Amino acid sequence: MTRLRLRKLGRDLWATRSRVAMMTVAIAVSVLAVTAFLTARAIIGREITRNYQATHPASATLHVPGGVDTATLAAARAEPGVLDATARSTIQARIRVGDGPWRTLVLFASDPADPQRIATVAVETGSWPxxxxxxxxxxTALGFLGVSTGRRVTVEASGGAPTPMTVAGSVHDGGVAPAGQEQTAYGYATTTALALLGRPQTLDQLRIVVGDHSTASTSSSVIDRTAQRVAARMKALGHPVGSIDIPPPGRHPHQGQMVMVGFVLLAFGLMALLLASILVATMLGGMLTAQIRQIGAMKAVGARTGQILQMYLALAAVIALTATALALAPGLALGRALAGQGARLLNLDIAGESVPAWVYAVALGAGVGLPLLVALVPLLRGSRITVRQAIDDHGADPAVLGGFLERFLTRLRGPSRIQVMALRNMFRRRGRLVLSVGLLGVAGAMFLTGLNTAGGWSSLVAQSISRRDYDIEVRLDKAYPADGLVALARSTRGVVAAEAWGRTAATVHTAGRVDVAHVYPDEAHDSFTVMAPPADTRLMHLPLMAGRWLRPEDTGAVVLNNLVPAQQAPGTTVGGTVTVTIAGRPVTRRVVGIVSDFGTLGAAYLTDRDYAAVTGAPGQAELLRVVTDRHDPASRQAVLDRLDDALTRSGTGIQQATTIDTLRVALDGHVLVLADALIALAVVMGFVGLLGLASALSTGVLERTREFGVLRTLGATASAIRTVVVTEGVLTAALSLLFATVAALPLTGVFGNFIGNQAFRQNLPFEFSFPALALWSLLTLAGAAAASAAAARRASLTTVREALVSL
Structure with missing residues (x-):
């Protein structure tokens, strides 16, 4: 490029420095967002896997009711394909601090001499054992319970008595979810603690690591075959295996949540960058429009189209490179901060903040390559302008001049000449108007889609709670007479209704094999239960996704919730059959319905009549659901405390007792990361859109320099000219609101369905957030007025002399 053209580029940069600054800021903000999101996604994706693998998770857990002794443990380790094995137990218990409420506790127990090579934890305070x-x-349980090391707590195992214990320290377990999200505390003890809690010291779980040489297998089929072979060996030794748990190999319980949030961050980040690239194209197109006569003059003295294109491409490259250079370091820093926040929410330790090379490559390619690619269209169009087109340019699209729209706008009358003039000016450059409206409209659509999706998730939680017409749920340690449970509950002050349900853990059965479940070691994530509500139950109503609900006379039918076909029995549909092991007995039932049951893990529903026949225990129940007279959290908890005392005095063992508020908190906790990400991304989108509007108005003012000079000659005041420009900006923003609202409708449906199916195998309810629309409207119109201020001031300062010398 010659020195003369370089000098022109330098002068153009200085002359349009405010617009160049806006382009640089727009690209920089978007590159910063993309870099931050990619960085956070890369770090959390790496660390969630590293944290989980650092626990050396078991590939499979074999439940051995008779207990695992030294001989069976040695036999398991000797099996081909087994890298290591250990004996453990998982106890469902409760814990309380002082006189506070009981909380759910999952207690993991091991032998004091266990080498802790499988399902290990990192001791942070205290010592093991x-x-x-x-x-x-x-x-995470310390904050959840409000307890510190050295404090005394009360622990009650299922069927045992409340026992004082001391919190000897804390550990980090990368294989469990945060206590606050699950509303469950996780504890670690030895077999000596089991004796204190009234439980046998026998360890009834055989945990094995399956693999080849020293590498654990990530193949579910390989793990399944090996576990079945080990189960056969245990049976031959006189220790039959009741069932086998095989969680998804190498996947943290919240891996799916992380993947979902990562996808949202990436998709919205790239959308922000695309908007910024369109903005740059719009600004460069406006710059070329302002220099149409200069391009015509250069063409007149022999400049070729390629030379002009090269010159303006170099200008775009300088802007993109500068913006990317400015954004890269802050983007990496912000990404590391976001990763740290995500790690806290997911209970992860971040060992290192190094960023993989592909993040730098994508950030550079996106920050430089994408803006240049998008800007190529207006640059090509501008560089091809002929001398005649340059002479004939009047600052308006030729299609508008003399067309139907021009005639309509000319005849248009309104309450104010300023408003009519602003409306006419909007359509002078219809292509630019489309870009401005589209840019701000897409930003608004993304804003509304994000908050609509977050609202849909909240609505799903609210719907789930509203379908549970009870206030308290008590899970018992074994079956008790249903009539006695109901009578005791109804005699408790504050209880207005109660129902006793059948409930037990279950597994899908395949003939000739030990049953396999895909539940995690916490025995909660991906678990499967069978439930039997009373025939006339009024405490739950579930919407049907297919088929029908149970009839009182049904004895060979089952209704599944939507998670069972997805997790436990793939391919199961209404009209088919499913074989389930209930109380040690495999039974086959015809699937008559599938229900949406958000908030409940995998569940199969039988009639109480059928359940009694299967279990051989008519009139027995393991679950108590209660309706209270008042429905605020404090009142529910007070009734639960009284009911808990009454059940304990009657000799009824409690496994878990919670209010419906606990479930709501747990469900809301799973969407916190997603909601925060969507709101942050929406703000980025809105900022980029407003920059685009400011650019379009600034370009329009430069094009109409002579027009504003004429207005000043005719007596227009500076205030009137400013009002014209600001009104034009506000009207453009108002038009974008219509576009954003219409576009957000299908986007909300598509995006919500994707998020819901990824997380819980069901669509999110369609929610259109009118408060979000009101907020976006307020921000857009106020932002448009603010974004128009600089262009309006520039227009109001135009003098007659400037108009006369304007090319």
Whole structure:
């Protein structure tokens, strides 16, 4: 490029420095967002896997009711394909601090001499093994329970008596979810603690690591075959296996949540960058429009189209490179901060903040390559302008001049000449108007889609709670007479209704094999239960996705919730059959319906009559659901405390007792990361859109320099000219609101369905957030007025002399 053209580029940069600054800021903000999101996604994706693998998770857990002794443990380790094995137990218990409420506790127990090579935890305070009468808590449980190391707590195992224990320290377990999200505390103790809690010291779980040489297998089929072979060996040794748990190999319980949030961050980040690239194209197109006569003059003295294109491409490249250079370091820093926040929400330790090379490559390619690619269209169009087109340019699209729209706008009358003039000016450059409206409209559509999706998730939680017409749920340690449970509950002050349900853990059965479940070691994530509500139940109503609900006379029918076909029995549909092991007995039932049951893990529903026949225990129940007279959290908890005392005095063992508020908090906790990400992304979108509007108005003012000079000659005041420009900006923003609202409707449906199916195998309810629309409207119109201010001031300062010398 010659020195003369370089000098022109330099002068153009200085002359349009405000517009160049806007282009640079727009690209920089978008590159910063993309870099931050990619960085956070890369770090969290790496660390969630590393944290989980650092626990050396078991490939499979074999449940051995008779217990695992030294001989069977040695036999398991000797099996081909088994890298290691250990004996453990998982106890469902409750814990309370002082006189506070009971909380759910999952207690993992092992032998004091266990080498801790499988399902290991990192001790942060205290030491392993804990002393007799003490336990270690997962670190997130400390804040959840409001307890510190050295404090005394009360622990009650299923069927046992409340036992004082000491919190001897804390650990980090990368294989469990945060306690606050699950509303469950996780504890770690030895077999000596089991004796204190009234439980046998026998360890009834055989955990094995399956693999080749020293590498754990990530193949579910390989793990399944090996576990079945080990189960056969255990049976031959006189220790039959009841069932086998095989969680998704190498996947953290919240891996799907992380993948979903990562996808949202990436998709919205790239959309922000695309908007910024369109903005740059719009600005460069406006710059070329302002220089049409200069291009015509250069063509007149012999400049070729390629030379002009090269010159303006170099200008775009300088802007993109500068913006990317400015944004890269802050984007990496912000990404690391976001990763840290995500790690806290997912209970992860970040070992290193190094960013893979592909993040730098994508950021550079996106920040430089995409804007140049998008800008190529207006640059090509502008560089091809002929001398005649340059002479004939009047600052308006030729299609508008003399066309129907021009005639319509000319005849248009309104309450104010300023408003009519602003409306006419909007359509002078219809292509630019489309870009401005589209840019701000897409930003608004993304804003509304994001908040609509977050609202849909909240609505799904609210719907789930509203379909549970009870206030308290109590899970018992074994079956008790249903009539006695209901009578005791109804005699408790504050209880207005109660129902006793059948409930037990279950597995899908395949003939000739030990049953396999895909539940995690916490025995909650991906678990499967069978439930039997009373025939006339009024405490739950579930919407049907297919088929019908149970009839009182049904004895060979089952209704599944939507998670069972997705997790436990793939391919199961209405009209087919499913074989389930209930109380040690495999039974086959015809699937008559599938229901949406958000908030409940995998569940199969039988009639109480059928359940009694299968279990051989008519009139027995393991679940109590209660309706209270008042429905605020404090009143529910007070009734639960009284009911808990009454059940305990009657000798009824409680496994878990919670209010419906606990479930709501747990469900809301799973969407916190997503909601925060969507709101942050929406703000980025809106900022880029407003920059686009400011650019379009600035370009329009430059094009109409002579027009504003004429207006000043005719007596127009500076205030009137400013009002024309600001009104034009506000009207453009108002038009974008219509576009954003219409575009957000299908986007909300598509995006919500994707998110819902990824997370819970069902669509999110369609929610259109009118408060979000009101907020976006307020921000857009106020932002448009503010974005128009600089262009309006520039227009109001136009003098007659400037108009006369304007080319």
């Amino acid at each position: 804990p002393l007799k009468g003490s336990l270690l808590l997962e670190r």
